[in-house]
Amino acid sequence: MRSSINRPPTPDANEEPEKEPTLQEIINIKLIESGEKEKLMELLRERLIECGWRDEMKAICRAYARKKGRNNVTVDDLVHVVTPKGRASVPDSVKAELLQRIRSFLTSAAI
Amino acid sequence: MSASDDGNSSPRSQFASHCFEDLLDSIIVDVASECHRIARLGLDRNLEEEEEELRLSVQARVADPSSSSEVNSKNVVDVFGQTHPAIAAEILKCMNCRQPVVAGRFAPHLEKCMGKGRKARKVTRSTVARSSHPRGSPISVYAPYSNATSTNRAPNGTSGRAGEEYADYTYGEQ
16 A cells, blocks of 8 residues: 555654753743742833833833724734834843843852 | 853853843733733723714813813813803902902912901900901901800890890790
């Protein structure tokens, strides 16, 4: 019987070589397990609220919703609208502070 | 992987940046989600038609100067649809100094007229019943109505014709 179906064999979970967790993943897990990630998130949130970044983003969303009709917006839309501007407009000081905290965590986790 | 801490290109810095971006993305999704909720639930009163309506009604009212509501909180329309100017315009006569006074400026006028010169107070002290407030109201200065207890002996606060009692008025007989 000709194997007319030319499809690769179904990958078998057991057979496929498991990717070793990358260092990044390991670090990420450490970050989460130690609770540091949550703290960093809170810190970042607080800083972004203080500096008005959050209000800016909300204004952008509001303008977009008004233009598009408030019942026609999806979360996806808003994420796509906000992400480029959002990433670009984080104040340098905030970014520096967070990076510093992350780095010191890495140091303390001896990585 | 070396853990050297050089500049921006070390793996550690890379990871730090990556981690930061992760956090930022999460927060962006948070904000987007909240705004989405606000938009869909109509919690933001200024979206769309409502905003247009509001704007139009505000414009309409601004065009009519006698009745503007939210825009100018001083000229509020009351429940009967009347408006009152911010500063009351009636002209009264001050009971203390007998000058014509604009109602809206009455209080500051009083401050000057009654507070100035202890004289003002001294003159009226004998006529004003010992009341608790040092500045009596002009009414108490003018008419001894409230002084019934000290100067007159009329049982109610009837007219203060000093000393005269209307017997038939009060006793009802005779």
